[in-house]
Amino acid sequence: MHKFYPKKELTLISAPFSGGQGRDGVDEGPRHLLEMGLVNEIEELGWKTHFDGHLDFPIPAEDADIGKMKRPRYVSNSNKIVYEAVSKAVKNDTFPLTIGGDHSIAIGTVAGVQSVYPNAGVLWIDAHADINTPESTDSGNLHGCPVSFLVGLAKAQPGQEDVFGWVNDCLSFDRLAYIALRDLDVFEKKIIKEKNIIAYTMHHVDKYGIAKVVEMALNRLDPDGDRPIHLSFDVDAIDPIYAPSTGTPVRGGLTWREASYLCEAVAETGNLVAMDIVECNPHLGETEIAVKDTIAVGITLAKCALGDVLL
Numbered sequence: 001m002h003k004f005y006p007k008k009e010l011t012l013i014s015a016p017f018s019g020g021q022g023r024d025g026v027d028e029g030p031r032h033l034l035e036m037g038l039v040n041e042i043e044e045l046g047w048k049t050h051f052d053g054h055l056d057f058p059i060p061a062e063d064a065d066i067g068k069m070k071r072p073r074y075v076s077n078s079n080k081i082v083y084e085a086v087s088k089a090v091k092n093d094t095f096p097l098t099i100g101g102d103h104s105i106a107i108g109t110v111a112g113v114q115s116v117y118p119n120a121g122v123l124w125i126d127a128h129a130d131i132n133t134p135e136s137t138d139s140g141n142l143h144g145c146p147v148s149f150l151v152g153l154a155k156a157q158p159g160q161e162d163v164f165g166w167v168n169d170c171l172s173f174d175r176l177a178y179i180a181l182r183d184l185d186v187f188e189k190k191i192i193k194e195k196n197i198i199a200y201t202m203h204h205v206d207k208y209g210i211a212k213v214v215e216m217a218l219n220r221l222d223p224d225g226d227r228p229i230h231l232s233f234d235v236d237a238i239d240p241i242y243a244p245s246t247g248t249p250v251r252g253g254l255t256w257r258e259a260s261y262l263c264e265a266v267a268e269t270g271n272l273v274a275m276d277i278v279e280c281n282p283h284l285g286e287t288e289i290a291v292k293d294t295i296a297v298g299i300t301l302a303k304c305a306l307g308d309v310l311l
């Protein structure tokens with residue numbers, strides 16, 4: 001029996017949002033995941049699935065940059081909607097599986113889970129750390145910043161409109177762990193070291209193997225084995241050989257099986273309470289097969305995390 005969701009019910013939250021970065025198409029990710037049979041695959045694993053349709057994110061009439069931040073009001077308002085959907089799902093004792101959309105939507109998913117499980121740990125699987133602050137970001141793209149809002153590093157500057165004021169430092173540094181990192185900005189490296197954030201790069205995956213890395217990450221994130229775990233999975237953690245259709249691909253990533261194993265191992269803890277699958281962009285990719293592969297790996301990750309076993 002599932003520790004947190006004994007009814008084995010799931011709410012599929014579709015967040016077709018692309019405002020956290022500049023490339024069109026990532027908002028089409030959810031539609032492709034659904035068309036390739038995501039719901040059916042989940043239900044075959046015995047999860048009763050609720051799906052109320054795609055979330056709708058109104059575009060603000062006025063949305064000037066704030067400092068370097070692009071589309072700050074759009075990102076903030078949309079995340080409030082994601083937050084409500086996720087916290088409602090958890091309160092109804094249904095597993096929130098959120099499909100994006102770009103990774104900025106994890107502001108809402110993590111804050112939503114934390115509102116019900118304030119001791120939950122977050123496993124952030126990504127080539128990137130997404131912990132830039134509105135000051136440290138080079139790109140101004142908020143999908144590179146969600147973690148900084150969650151851990152309270154991002155603060156509105158004097159005289160600036162505080163559009164993200166509602167995200168109140170819900171995550172402590174010791175309840176965050178990274179796996180698959182390989183493309184960090186200077187500030188991100190500095191803050192990970194300074195705050196002693198649990199972080200396993202691809203170097204560690206090479207050195208210890210994925211099984212040991214997941215074990216070490218979980219032991220540090222959840223020393224007593226009783227913490228709810230939120231898995232936030234950016235498909236660019238996976239090598240572009242397997243998942244090419246994503247906005248910021250980085251070579252040298254997880255293999256298909258390493259990514260699947262990671263999800264299986266998290267499922268085995270029985271403590272998984274929420275999952276995000278983000279950054280599938282069906283507009284990117286050289287061929288139709290490239291797009292299909294990327295969507296297929298997204299579906300595989302969900303299945304593995306929801307308890308699918310090979311035999």
Ligand SMILES: NC(=[NH2+])NCCC[C@H](N)C(=O)O
Pocket residue numbers: 102103104128130132137138139140141143144145183184185234236247248279
């Ligand atoms: N969720 C992502 N794919 N993030 C990529 C972030 C890239 C870069 N670090 C930035 O701040 O813009």
Ligand SMILES: [Mn+2]
Pocket residue numbers: 103126128130143234
């Ligand atoms: Mn990311």
Ligand SMILES: [Mn+2]
Pocket residue numbers: 126127128234236237248
């Ligand atoms: Mn990434």
